[in-house]
Amino acid sequence: MTETTIRVSEIFGPTIQGEGVLIGQPTVFVRTGGCDYRCSWCDSLHAVESRFREDWQPLSVEAIWAEVETLSNGKPLMVSLSGGNPAIQPLGPLIAHGHARGYRFALETQGSVPKDWFADLDVLVLSPKPPSSGMETDWQKLEDCLSMADGKPQTVLKFIVFDDADYAYAKSAAARFPALPVTLQPGNHTPPPPEEEDAVIDLDGIMARMHWLVDKVMEDGWFTARVLPQLHVLLWGNRRGV
Ligand SMILES: C[S@@+](CC[C@H](N)C(=O)[O-])C[C@H]1O[C@@H](n2cnc3c(N)ncnc32)[C@H](O)[C@@H]1O
Ligand SMILES: Nc1nc2[nH]cc(C(=O)O)c2c(=O)[nH]1
Ligand code: SF4
Ligand SMILES: [Mg+2]
Numbered sequence: 001m002t003e004t005t006i007r008v009s010e011i012f013g014p015t016i017q018g019e020g021v022l023i024g025q026p027t028v029f030v031r032t033g034g035c036d037y038r039c040s041w042c043d044s045l046h047a048v049e050s051r052f053r054e055d056w057q058p059l060s061v062e063a064i065w066a067e068v069e070t071l072s073n074g075k076p077l078m079v080s081l082s083g084g085n086p087a088i089q090p091l092g093p094l095i096a097h098g099h100a101r102g103y104r105f106a107l108e109t110q111g112s113v114p115k116d117w118f119a120d121l122d123v124l125v126l127s128p129k130p131p132s133s134g135m136e137t138d139w140q141k142l143e144d145c146l147s148m149a150d151g152k153p154q155t156v157l158k159f160i161v162f163d164d165a166d167y168a169y170a171k172s173a174a175a176r177f178p179a180l181p182v183t184l185q186p187g188n189h190t191p192p193p194p195e196e197e198d199a200v201i202d203l204d205g206i207m208a209r210m211h212w213l214v215d216k217v218m219e220d221g222w223f224t225a226r227v228l229p230q231l232h233v234l235l236w237g238n239r240r241g242v
Helices: 050-055 061-071 092-099 116-120 139-149 164-176 203-220 231-236
Strands: 005-016 026-032 057-060 078-082 104-109 123-126 154-161 182-186 225-227
Touching: 005 061, 005 231, 026 061, 057 061, 061 092, 092 104, 092 116, 116 139, 123 139, 154 164, 164 182, 164 203, 182 203, 203 225, 203 231
Parallel strands: 026 078, 078 104, 104 123, 123 154, 154 182, 182 225
Antiparallel strands: 005 026, 005 057
């Protein structure tokens, strides 16, 4: 038994990873509760805002693991750690527990809270936030995240792009870390009210921004970047738990 408790908003899957370099890969999500950011367009407010706190459960590693094993039918796969900011939770023991059973771990974070256990991950997705989010990037913290990872996990940058200013941010942030692969993801303007499970998505808007972003990247000649939609949003809209 470990003493660790982790604040969990939801555990779901298996589903496909809908975003970034692992797009399409089967995975179970462990979404932690709580975030040090408040992005204007956050699509996961049910795991961010403190008014949903009572829905977040403090769970032991064993309890989380029982759910992951049930969902994956005991077959090792990639576990996606998201949130909220999963970096504010003590996830080291969970990662060790899963690795011992043949599972792998990818973490999604904005890069504001470095942790030494980042080095134990298989994939680290850093998604620093562009101007449209209303957040400020602490570049030192982002660099500290990379130092903690110590070159061990596959590390990638994922930028959300709504407009020209976001694109310029992605371009200059990527230039700071020339060794890291980049994915660009058009923003989804219609995060659902967290109370509403099935809010209608602005599919035309998402497709228009995807086209705009592809054109932009081609015109700019940024041929090392990958442009990807949120596949799960195209398939299932803003539904939770998919
Ligand atoms: C909900 S966040 C949780 C992990 C971490 N807090 C972060 O932001 O990286 C998971 C991913 O969704 C992205 N995301 C959040 N809201 C979005 C939106 N409205 N449109 C597109 N991507 C969004 C984030 O940038 C991040 O890459
Ligand atoms: N299928 C699926 N893919 C995802 N990629 C990132 C997600 C997230 O909310 O962190 C997410 C999610 O919630 N579902
Ligand atoms: S950092 Fe991630 S979880 Fe936190 S508010 Fe921004 S998008 Fe949402
Ligand atoms: Mg999401």
